[in-house]
Amino acid sequence: MNYNINEKGYYGEFGGAYIPEMLYPNVEELRQNYLKVMAEPEFQKEFNQLLKDYVGRPSPLYFAKRLSKKYNTKVYLKREDLNHTGAHKINNTIGQILMAKRLGKHRIIAETGAGQHGVATATVCALMGLECIVYMGEIDIARQAPNVARMKMLGATVVPALSGSRTLKDATNEAIRDWINNPVDTHYIIGSVVGPHPYPDMVARFQAVVSEEIQWQLQEHEGKTNPDYVVACVGGGSNAAGAYYHFLENTDVKLIAIEAAGLGVDSGESAATSVLGKEGIIHGSKTLLMQTNDGQITEPYSISAGLDYPGVGPMHAHLYKTGRAEFIAITDDQAMNAGLELCKLEGIIPAIESSHALAVFEQKKFQPEDVVVLSLSGRGDKDLQNYIDYFKF
């Protein structure tokens, strides 16, 4: 079984490029060039140098002793939260800004939900001196004011998406429209393993540095490159794609994907796409998405702004459909408590997205000798207000 992308841009039956003809030249230019550019030694050198000196990689693989003791298993945290800008998102934006420069683009657009990808994009645009326009739902702008301010400080223009439900999916629509209107000079930095081929594959490859590091770091800790489990939260799926990447074809390594159940999978307020979604087309990709019987895309809910995307990347749809990854849905309450537990046990305040992954230990029993690597995708600074509101600190 092949779990990675095939030559036509599909993961099994999922993926492809379901795009209007107006986008075809942009996407085709990228498709024809991305692998070639990524393989250039100069590109690799610049990418790796920036990941090291600017992002702060490698991120530590930390043996969480007290957490391990509590759940009677061996837990390693992959500390993406320690990256510059506070999450794994920067791995991808560094890669894509270098790609954009190689393709001769001087105007960068991006979508953002909570603002993490917007900040990561604004950061690399400042680094490279390129114009940056970030589309963000009007509702998200109101509830994520600190990240809006960060983007502005970094020199980006934040454009409110006023259409539809005025959240992440609409910001994505607006970014795509901008790209249609600016087909020559603009590169669109998509923030997750979603969108038309080659985006899911390109973003996964930029994030693959995570699993590459896990292999050699685990060798140092445990004397073996493969963990028994890799656990990661999935919204669009980029941190999971990065954490899984080098283990995809090795079925001795079990993959666990944590989705946001919101108020509960059956509550009507959820973002558990694998359970609630059906096959369809969203943002140019055939995948699983939450929709009405009539094929209209619906609005998901999660306390975590990074997980409330109505679709999921085509790689993850394939991992779900084939049973390669086990999908577990975690509610707001379970996630918040797991996040607080990490604070108390390990002195680490996680992003609420990562808190969802941490809740796996209350849901699933691991063996004492199991080595479980969990992607701690982001830090909790951005979520402080949510934690305060929830726990009434």
Added chain:
Amino acid sequence: MNRIPTKLKEDKKLLSIYFTAGYPSLDDTTTIIQNLEKSGVDMIEIGLPFSDPLADGPTIQASSTQALKNGMTTEVLFDQLKDIRKTVSIPLIIMGYFNPMLQYGVEDFCKKCQEIGIDGLIIPDLPVDVYHEQYKAIFEKYGIINVFLITPQTSMERIHFIDSISNGFIYMVSSASVTGSSSGFGEEQTNYFKRIADMQLNNPQVIGFGISNNETFIQATAHAKGAIIGSAFIKHLTNKGVSQIDSFVKNILN
């Protein structure tokens, strides 16, 4: 017999009008179609609204959002159209995004279109190659013409490919834009219109995006068989409702 090729053979420039089904009110669909035909429109594109219309600008998106709020669905639209051929004889095309059709079932959708008397489909986010490999046989089985888009950025090679699998007309997007964006055509666009006309394609071209009045209609049809108006008509419906469709069409044609 499909009405599109017959219409394209007529010795005149064709005016095609797009509207979003279910807008301004849920039950306006048949009234709008009948009034458009009476006003002298040659073809109609019935927009099946979608929550996330990527290729459309704010006007059509807003009308789609309202239409969905009004209760428009694929089932409702087909039900509204079931007797349309008793009163309307010009070609009717459904324009919509692929996901709602996929959920309905592509074959069921085409079958239903044939039963009703829908002549063609325009599906902006169904790529030519996917159609060619997976759906062409189904469309042909039910006699439904699929209309493809080309843009100023589409390569000659790709235009020839699109021409080779088209059997109605080619929808020429006037400029690099979403719907409802530009006002008036400049030299760049006129050159593009001429360049495509000079290719002597098998299928006639109908130009859409950016056509809003008599001037742009004449500019577009100087180098093409016809032109499509969408956003400008939606704005008219928003401002004047369904009762003055005749005056809108007369202003375009004269």
